[in-house]
Amino acid sequence: MQASGRVTIGDVARTAGVSVATVSKVINDRYGVAPETSARVHEVIADLGYESSIVARSLRSRRTNVIGILVAEFEPFSTELLKGISEAVESTGYELLAYSGGLRRDDRVGWEQRYLSRLAGTLIDGAIIVTPTVVNPRNSIPVVAVDPHRGPSGPPTVDSDNLAGARAATEHLVSLGHTRVGFLGGRPDLESARLREQGYRDALADAGIRVDEDLVLVGGYRPDLADTPAHELLRLPERPTAIFAANDLSAIRTIEVARELGLRVPEDLSVVGFDNVPESALTVPPLTTVSQPIHQMGAEALRMVVDLIQGNPRDPHVRLPTELVVRGTTRAL
Template identity: 65%
Template sequence: MTIRHVAERAGVSVATVSKVLNDRYGVAAATVDRVREVIEELGYESSLVARSLRNHRTNVIGVLVWDIEPFSAELLKGAAGAIRGTDYELVVYAGGGKGSGRLGWERRYLSRLSGTLIDGAVMVTPTVLDVDSGSPVVAVDPHSGRETVPTVDADNLQGGRIATDHLIGLGHRRIGFLGRPPRDLESGPLREAGYRAALADAGIPVDPQLVRAAGYDESDVRNAVHDLLSLPERPTAIFAANDVSAISTMEVAMAMGLRVPGDLSVIGFDNVPESMMTEPALTTVEQPIQLMGRLAVEMLLEMLAGREPAQRHVRLPTRLVTRASCAPLPGGPGLPDLADDARLPVQPRS
């Protein structure tokens, strides 16, 4: 359906339809009503590219992600909420985890969209921030930390401490950590740093055998978990740096004949909806993912309006959400030997 079809159906010129679409003067009210009625009837929508060429704006915000997975899906909910009541629309651009390489994906995505399809972008977990798109950009949970680009992230260091402190408080001393490769997100090393700091504060030495890094393939995570649980002196608890890895950890443990949490306590990080649906339900550290998405879009809207955001770097707090995947270590230091079906109370989400 083109603008010419609208003009023919309404019995006016293409130029008149163009004036109506762009709210220009010189068209009688009755004609405007007739053209808009035909536009509605035919379902006509002008091309974003054409709109950009005419007005140098599309009123579209892009959310750029490497892949659609639980974290980015939750973040999109917050981003969508932020544009309600505005003149902006949202487009999500994802490579589906494919491409010639993960590093630098945001440059490729921005080059395809900026200047024609979007007015600005929110980049989710970008690998680099030295992007020159000519359009405003906000980064969520960047790999390289804060730079000139405005950022939104969570207090990953404190979150790592919270998770590890919880396991230590349950009497666990052999606590495994399942993280990401060092080249990955800044949040991964920060969560590991929190894990190490909590152990140090408790006087527990870090056993290098209990610290494992896994890639993005599920098979990498499962192999790392299997190796951890096959150690002669296996961990009694594992802190996985994200909920997806924590869920895989529980699945591998149970496939190996271990009970969660009877034989192994597991804690994750993120609090994505899937964490509540596991059996047992996953104890995790919550970062406010939807709020992160909403704040990132709100910052971008401020920039698109020509204003400086009140804060260029926003760091949000994390909190513990206790469910059923962690339990006191039977016979642990200063703790009673609880029954196999002992469970911790569920902490409701606020």
């Protein structure tokens, strides 16, 4: 009978000869419906292939069993995170909804609040926001941020030890004899980018190497935003012999730029990345990088948001260790 495709609860009710209220009770296992009635309704539901609309359901009752993952874009980091989250969700009974608006180049700021407003209070019970700039603590639903971590008073956060990782990467280059080490930065509004730069500076300072500010450029964690600074670094009169890029995508782009300029990696230029996304192993030679346990970070974020939803008390900050992975793009000077 269903007029236009969709089978509604009304269709089920009509077919089964009961009211929509009763059908709703059957679906949600509410008390107060006779066994035979329930059986009949179940039968009709199976017959018609009815599935309740998430949308209508969530509009009415503030509970959907869906956790939202809000990302600006599906790039390697956020999809790795997604894999970790997906593995961890299996046993929880929650469903996953990863959302990404079609962002224009210019409104890449403030998307977090916008997405949250559009989905929260209705579609999702909790959210994991990936690399948000600002996250408003006074939200209706629990929110966990991945990346920012501005001290113990900040919002619930999962991140990794960016400072130690960047330090290790830079120390690795220094130990190979590099003294002119360039830094291609990340998104300036992110704490992780700040910490990675800090680790770079700390390591150089410890080694007694003065930081040449010409060698410290700002990128944005995206290949297209790495292009200009990479060119700039590699065209310097006194070219750096090594570059530490703030994430793998930038490092990969740096290698490409180096190739375009006729430089060999690692013979003429050593490159280190950060993240250890699977793509980092695809370059030739494979990229030396700092590994973040991204899957584990995703799993932690999921556990945290579930705990917050269910009201379980817990430490709202998790920081996981990083580790240097030496592969093929670094070499002694």
